[in-house]
Amino acid sequence: MPVISFASSKGGAGKTTSAIILACELAEGANVVVIDADPARRLSRWSTLASLPKRVEVVTSAGERTIQDEIAAGRARASFVLIDLEGAASRLNSFAICESDLVIVPTGDEQQDADEAIETLAQVAMEGRARRREIEAAVLFTRTNAAVKSKLEKHINGELRAAVRTFATELNRRTAFSSLHNAGGGLRQLDRGEVSGIDKAIANAEAFAAEVVDMLEETHHAAVA
Ligand SMILES: Nc1ncnc2c1ncn2[C@@H]1O[C@H](COP(=O)(O)OP(=O)(O)O)[C@@H](O)[C@H]1O
């Protein structure tokens, strides 16, 4: 029952949105528990806006004293446990990262975003060293332009891809993704009369979820080999 955390050293990187997208996509075929471990409670707020997709359950964490129990309880009843973290270094984040099979680090493709992503990966590696195990982590480009990238964006994107583990799929900047925070529910529940580009957003989300599942399988095979 893999545990997947969304981490970044600052807010606004796309953690909550990407966690919602992944949760709803995985729930097409599996039970998913999403733990909202950010005191800002944006994911919990999303969960109250509309009926949740079948097989998605949201748990609001009570904090650093309970996060480990909340993760264990999630693992006991779901096929995937997702954790949406606060964009800061905290004990709660350390606990969650240590329990994770995969840490997803969302980032944009501006230089500052890339620097933050590298910093977050360094923090994950440090937690791993403290625990004497390697914690898998990968950078996810979010809010990137679906059509064309500027020369500079291409350069920064390429540099980061060459330096660290990244998802090939980018969760592009899409109205369908940002409108989840207003409408609640998953992409498939959005009103087609009101939100454009839903099919492209679903295809984008599916590609991301498939890559996450592949990455977890690779890691698992490497661990048992
Ligand atoms: N792929 C995306 N496409 C469009 N808007 C996005 C995307 N990812 C994030 N956003 C928007 O950017 C803002 C910050 O994203 P959020 O997921 O809340 O970041 P974090 O949880 O890291 O603070 C939100 O208003 C959200 O709607």
Ligand SMILES: [Mg+2]
């Ligand atoms: Mg957030």
